[in-house]
Amino acid sequence: MKKETQANSMDTNEENINNYQFAQDDPSNLMNTIFSNITEGIIIFDSKGKIVDVNPSICITLNRTKEDLIGQTLESLVPKEKQFKIEKQWEILSYKKHVKGHLPIINGESIIDFDFTTSTLVDHQLYVSILRDVTEKLLLEKKVKKNAELYEGLFLEALDAIVFWDNETRVVNANEAACKLFECSLDELINKKLNDFVYKKNAPYYSFIKTLKDTGSVRDETLFLMPNGQKKYVEFTSKLYAVDGYHMSIFRNVSERYQMEQDLRESESRFRSIFEGALEGFVLWNDHFEIVDINPAGEKMINVPKAHIVGRSLKNILSDCEYPQTELHEQIRLLETDGKSSGTINVTLNSGENKHFEFSTKYNVISNLSLTVFKDITEKLELEERLHKSDTLNVIGELAAGIAHEIRNPMTALKGFIQLLEDSVTDKNAMYFDVITTELNRIDSIINEFLILAKPQAIKFxxxxxxxxxxxxxxxxxxxxxxxxxxxxxxxxxxxxxxxxxxxxxxxxxxxxxxxxxxxxxxxxxxxxxxxxxxxxxxxxxxxxxxxxxxxxxxxxxxxxxxxxxxxxxxxxxxxxxxxxxxxxxxxxxxxxxxxxxxxxxxxxxxx
Missing domain, CATH: 3.30.565.10 (Histidine kinase-like ATPase, C-terminal domain)
Structure with missing residues (x-):
């Protein structure tokens, strides 16, 4: 109705303008009143496009005075890239009395869009254009078009399944992605109840239903049973009264992700069981060499609580243990090139106890974490050392028994002869006699020590x-x-x-x-x-x-x-x-x- 009124108004204005000369000769004429008070803008120009008169409405719209506009050309009001429309207007006016169209006019630093109708004033070789501001109308049209495109992109072409449903959970509309998710056509899906697809109506189901009723929206996951018998784990977001009184749910098939998460949880559970129950010490550390976890066996071996070691730098701990920097750099090089390294380290615990550890490291074993496995080999080394000493003692014992047997007999003879010669030793040879006696006693002492090693002594405690x-x-x-x-x-x-x-x-x-x-x-x-x-x-x-x-x-x-x-x-x-x-x-x-x-x-x- 408003458009019809505006159209009629423009036609009336056109007829009134035809009497422009009468309005000029008679100021009290009704035409002059219309010209001055009409809401549409009016521009009167000559055959060269020069403006000869304008009404107050166009002055207000363009925020310019009448004196400022009179004398200007039509081209000066129109952006250069749109001036071809002025030429087109002249072309049509050459064989028609009326022309309609759309024309943008410069308004300071902005542009105002006008719908116009131009007519010829035959008697005076003048032309009159009636202009209506349609800027807001165009903006609204663009917004509607944009919303339509947005609907097209969001709903029809969305990768996620979108379903609209009523108060009975019946499907009233769905996009193509929803049809693929539910493994059926749109006709088959319409009027189906979403509740019927839920595999188990258990406590979690009633929980998210309650949340949806209480808050108007919910985001959760559940297991759906599709019409073809296939089970799918879906993630969904639902909102009540989303569009035109209907409710909306957006679904995404997360079955693969759910299965991967299940596998990951099982894998982590197995790893945690091994990690916590292993007899060897396990240390997990990140790319910055910061310790992120240590198992109970590791805590016990180094006698340091987990809380005191997690977060510390592995490099600093090795430095505290006086681990050679050259060896540390070599271990890091092996990790970077081969992805693994191994070795032994000597550690003095807080208690002052000295421990030897054997370790092996695997780089980036899980979630950008590296694993170092270590075990206490102190007792093993001590046992090996004792065995080595025992073997050496056994060899020395056998050797000592033979040496003692072979040397003691001639030693006994030598001692006897020396004692016989003692009385005949002169002062000149006394020094030599003392040296010989001392050295023989030294040899005898060594033989006795050999004999101690050669066989167990009778010890009475x-x-x-x-x-x-x-x-x-x-x-x-x-x-x-x-x-x-x-x-x-x-x-x-x-x-x-x-x-x-x-x-x-x-x-x-x-x-x-x-x-x-x-x-x-x-x-x-x-x-x-x-x-x-x-x-x-x-x-x-x-x-x-x-x-x-x-x-x-x-x-x-x-x-x-x-x-x-x-x-x-x-x-x-x-x-x-x-x-x-x-x-x-x-x-x-x-x-x-x-x-x-x-x-x-x-x-x-x-x-x-």
Whole structure:
């Protein structure tokens, strides 16, 4: 109705303009009133397109004064790319009295769209154009067109299934993707109830139905049974009263994803079971070498709670363990090139206990995480070392038995003849006699040490005060110490219980260690001997010298057959010492600093 009124108005205006001359001659004429008050814009121009008059409406629309517009040409009001429409208008007016069309006019920095009708004023060779602003109308048309295109893209061509349904859950419309999802045509799908497709109406089903009623929308997943009997796990979003009073649901088939998630969960469950239950230590770390998890066995091995190690850098931990940087760089290189690496590492735990670990690393095993598997081989190495020592001792024992047997007989003869010659030795040869006697005694001592290694000795254990054994040993060596300008400092605790031991064997141990201490203190000094008890019910004896010390790499070899740090030593003394302490279920630890001195720590179990 509004359009008809506007059309009639334009026709009326055209007729009124034909009487333009009368309106000019008679200002009181009705035509002049219409010209001045009509809502459409009016432009009157001559045969050259020059504007001769305009009404107030067009001035208001273009935000320009009448004086500013009169004298302008039509071309000056129209954008250059649209000026061909002016030429087209002149062409049509050459054979017709009326022409209609659409014309954009410049309005400052913007453009206003007008529908126009131009007529010829024959008597005066003038032309009149009636213009109506249709900018909003065009914008609305564009919006409608855009919405139509949006509907086309979102609904008809959407990859996700879209279904509209009524209050009874009956399908009223669906797109092509929905037909593919439900494995049927649109005609077959229409009027079907969505509820009928739900495989199980269980607690989760009633939960999302309640959410939908309470909030008007819901997003969830469920299992659908399709008309062809196929089961599909679908993800859906539903909204009540979405379009024209109908409800809308958007479905997506996530069966493959659901199955992958199920497989992944099962895989992770299996991995977690292995991870948590493994006897070896497992450590997971990311690309930044940050530890993200450690299993219970690993916690137990390193004696560090999981909370204190997760998040720490594996590189920093290895640095704290004094792992060689060159070895660390080599391990990283192997990981980057081969995807795996392995090795051993020596670690000092917070408790002070020294541990050896064997490890192997696999790069990027799961979700950009790498796995390091490690196990404690401390006992294995100690066992191997004991076996090696045992094998060596067995060989030495067999060798010692043969050597002792072969040497002792001629030694006995030599000693006998030396004793016979003792009375005939002159002062001139006395020095040689003493040297021969001393060296024969030295050989005899070595043979005795060999014999100790060759076969088990008859040992009789008795309860004895370790302080008495230490004091007797010190008194025995005191004269030798004084010759080297060395003094003893004794420090015994009062609460040391009796020790179940073989006194003579322990005395031999203390003699060997103290004699070694005297020999390395060529400038004199103090040998400190202490005896205390430990918290774990052991007796701790320490013998400290102020000698030149032992390098760390040599400490590990002490007690090995024929290994000695002395020029004329055989290494058998310390070997016998270690063996005696082992027979007493004890332990020897050596602490030394080059240029400062050495401490032998001997730990023996208290008597039960």
């Amino acid at each position: 008795v309860e004895q005060d370790i302080r008495v054994i230490l004091t007797e040993t010190v008194n025995l060596l005191n004269a030798q110490a004084m010759l080297h300008n060395i003094v003893f400092k004794l420090d015994y605790s009062d609460d040391i219980p009796p020790l179940f031991c073989e006194p003579n064997q322990l005395k031999k141990v203390f003699i060997n260690i103290i004699k070694n201490a005297i020999e390395v203190m060529d400038k004199g000094g103090t040998i400190t001997v202490t005896a205390t008890t430990t918290s774990d019910s052991r007796i701790h004896i320490s013998i400290r010298d102020e000698g030149f010390g032992i390098p760390e790499e040599k400490i590990k070899k002490l007690g090995q057959p024929f290994y000695t740090t002395k020029d004329r030593g055989t290494g058998l003394g310390l070997m016998v010492t270690y063996r005696i302490i082992e027979e007493h279920k004890g332990l020897i630890e050596v602490e030394s600093e080059v240029g400062v001195g050495t401490v032998f720590h001997i730990y023996l179990p208290e008597s039960n």
